[in-house]
Amino acid sequence: MRFWARFSIADLLRRGRAQACALAAVLASANAGCVHGQLEDPQSLPEAPRPTMMPELTHPDGEATLEQSTGVVKPRGAGEMGHLGENVTRIAAEQPVYSRLIFVGGAYEAAYGAPTSTQPEKIVGGNLETYVRAVWATRTGLAFGGGLGFMLPTARFDRNGPIRQTADAAIALRPWDYAFFEQNIFATRPFVDIRYLVGPVTLQIREMADGTVDLDSGSFDLDIVSTFYAAYRPTRDLALGFEAGELYRVTTPDGPVVPDDERADFTLGPVIRLIFPRLQPAFSFMTNVGDPYYIGASRAWSAKTTLTGLW
Numbered sequence: 001m002r003f004w005a006r007f008s009i010a011d012l013l014r015r016g017r018a019q020a021c022a023l024a025a026v027l028a029s030a031n032a033g034c035v036h037g038q039l040e041d042p043q044s045l046p047e048a049p050r051p052t053m054m055p056e057l058t059h060p061d062g063e064a065t066l067e068q069s070t071g072v073v074k075p076r077g078a079g080e081m082g083h084l085g086e087n088v089t090r091i092a093a094e095q096p097v098y099s100r101l102i103f104v105g106g107a108y109e110a111a112y113g114a115p116t117s118t119q120p121e122k123i124v125g126g127n128l129e130t131y132v133r134a135v136w137a138t139r140t141g142l143a144f145g146g147g148l149g150f151m152l153p154t155a156r157f158d159r160n161g162p163i164r165q166t167a168d169a170a171i172a173l174r175p176w177d178y179a180f181f182e183q184n185i186f187a188t189r190p191f192v193d194i195r196y197l198v199g200p201v202t203l204q205i206r207e208m209a210d211g212t213v214d215l216d217s218g219s220f221d222l223d224i225v226s227t228f229y230a231a232y233r234p235t236r237d238l239a240l241g242f243e244a245g246e247l248y249r250v251t252t253p254d255g256p257v258v259p260d261d262e263r264a265d266f267t268l269g270p271v272i273r274l275i276f277p278r279l280q281p282a283f284s285f286m287t288n289v290g291d292p293y294y295i296g297a298s299r300a301w302s303a304k305t306t307l308t309g310l311w
């Protein structure tokens with residue numbers, strides 16, 4: 001009896017171990033297939049429409065973007081300033097360097113406008129941004145990632161002269177790009193990206209902290225930049241949505257604290273994106289909510305044309 005009991009118990013244990021090993025092998029195989037599908041097959045991730053204020057998070061191709069904002073900064077009353085016409089040109093490129101997980105990119109902006117209505121128009125060259133970012137994404141549409149950017153001091157203009165007003169007008173049209181038009185600064189820009197696809201609906205947000213060092217005085221400036229994109233894609237070739245951007249100033253080089261009523265600069269507007277295989281134009285409109293960045297102005301608005309090419 002003891003022999004048969006020992007045999008039966010040992011047999012059961014062997015069978016249990018064999019079944020457990022078989023189950024573990026099946027699970028490991030399924031998990032490996034899942035990982036292989038997500039990390040090695042770039043076509044397994046869903047396609048999403050591109051925002052104009054931030055990159056599309058999981059695109060498989062390299063891309064270059066040319067963007068032109070044309071707008072006006074409107075004064076509160078009649079005076080020498082007049083209605084300032086302003087043009088801002090942005091050039092950007094981004095390239096995936098590892099599947100659809102790691103990307104490198106850069107951007108440059110310049111502005112063209114008159115400091116006042118009585119002065120000729122001037123060109124203001126901005127700073128150069130470079131960055132690297134990583135993203136984790138699923139086939140169901142959720143993508144989450146982040147990265148680190150650097151703003152290099154390529155802007156050269158007299159910060160105390162009238163041309164400073166041209167730079168301020170450019171910031172009024174694009175407050176989320178504040179750091180591009182600060183003279184002689186170096187900035188680090190850590191950021192977090194989140195995107196979610198729900199059928200034909202795209203929701204995407206970026207939160208970024210601009211830590212800026214004034215290379216002349218050594219003072220430090222901290223700003224929080226938020227951008228948001230929501231779109232509905234009724235057809236494969238079209239996305240309709242809106243975008244919002246906010247600059248929230250925590251400190252400035254001129255003082256440790258910004259008055260509460262001057263901290264936030266907020267813009268929003270509609271955007272239309274056409275989606276073709278290698279060329280994706282977009283058309284959008286932006287205006288301020290609350291006081292614009294430009295001191296003494298009541299309204300800033302711009303029409304924006306964006307052209308993205310893929311390779």
